[in-house]
Amino acid sequence: MRTYLSRKAFADSQGWSPSYVTKLGSQGRLIMSPDGKSVDVDATLAKLGKTADPSKEGVRQRHVDTRTQRDVRSQVTADAPDTAESQGGSSDYYTHKASREKYLALLAQAEYDKVCGNTVERQVVEEATYRYARLLRDSVMGLPKQISSDLAAISDPWKLERELSDRLRKMLEDVTKLGEDDLNKAMTE
Known part of the structure; x- marks a missing residue:
């Protein structure tokens, strides 16, 4: 059974501000219910785990520790299932980052060839x-x-x-x- 919460309730359950949940929604990282009014908690947490920037893991862990120490919520866990590691594949973050770097390199190569006169419009x-x-x-x-x-x-x-x-x-x-x-x-x- 899926768990659906309003955006505010989802933000409260994770110890986040409502504006951060709004930001996640604008980035396309929230999975909404079929009616579009509630957040699918499990699917959203899984997606956030896949699309999270690994370089920010220390910051994320520090925030979890701070929240736990303050005892704001007794069940605050920001641990999302890491499906990439359990499946033995690379994470979506690295795949997208590699793809982005590849296309930026191709664009730079095309611009260089144009400047050198090797290509024309x-x-x-x-x-x-x-x-x-x-x-x-x-x-x-x-x-x-x-x-x-x-x-x-x-x-x-x-x-x-x-x-x-x-x-x-x-x-x-x-x-x-x-x-x-x-x-x-x-x-x-």
Whole structure:
């Protein structure tokens, strides 16, 4: 059978201030009853045990000792079941801390790569690539209008092929220079 208490009664049963219980609720560390009005004592204590910062254990123990010595409550125990140790696994605190450190390291690595110029912003490169592709398409589509009259006057197939190849090569070189400049400018922004 589960034990449900109001927030104030839960705070009193643990020897905590009601504001601390409110803080636990805002951190998402309180397990509430299905109606949302009462605290599930056993589940909350278990969750607090899993999510507690082990570096604060000395402070927690000192507070328990002080409360016991003052005899404020005869049954004050802040001992929550340590399910991580009993199951042989690592605690949730360490898992979350390791995950957080990993993502912070990845973020620092990404920022370092960006500063060193090893990475660029994707959107800028995509826009430059789009402009370059349009320039290439427009140049290729406009080439027949530029060279049609010159090619019509050539009757020798070998000269026609050479002229067409030369014009295509020149047009592609021009587009490459323009596109390269545009892409370099986009990557250094």
